[in-house]
Amino acid sequence: MHARIMSVQVQTGKEDDLTNIYRDSVIPAANQQKGFKGGFLLFDPNTGKCVSITLWETEADMTAGEASGYLREQVAKLAPTFASPPVREGFEVRVQA
Numbered sequence: 001m002h003a004r005i006m007s008v009q010v011q012t013g014k015e016d017d018l019t020n021i022y023r024d025s026v027i028p029a030a031n032q033q034k035g036f037k038g039g040f041l042l043f044d045p046n047t048g049k050c051v052s053i054t055l056w057e058t059e060a061d062m063t064a065g066e067a068s069g070y071l072r073e074q075v076a077k078l079a080p081t082f083a084s085p086p087v088r089e090g091f092e093v094r095v096q097a
Helices: 015-031 059-068 070-081
Strands: 002-009 036-044 049-056 087-092
Touching: 002 059, 002 070, 015 036, 015 049, 015 070, 049 059, 059 070, 059 087
Parallel strands: none
Antiparallel strands: 002 049, 002 087, 036 049
């Protein structure tokens, strides 16, 4: 399994907008992608930092969305809420409980 982690600073007052878009649009779109296994949206109200974690069956499934434009489309939906550019990282999941 693989995880894509994206972190971003959210504009003050846009936290609920980001949450609603992620829940109502990004996750349903992710559910249509091959190998998608789940997602989390984490938010620190003290700092305004937001982290998205999506889980993928294989690295190929995770990177296919980047090559196809899927990831770019999802980031564009959320971009109006960002105070900084998102940082993307990919990881191999070693332990899942």
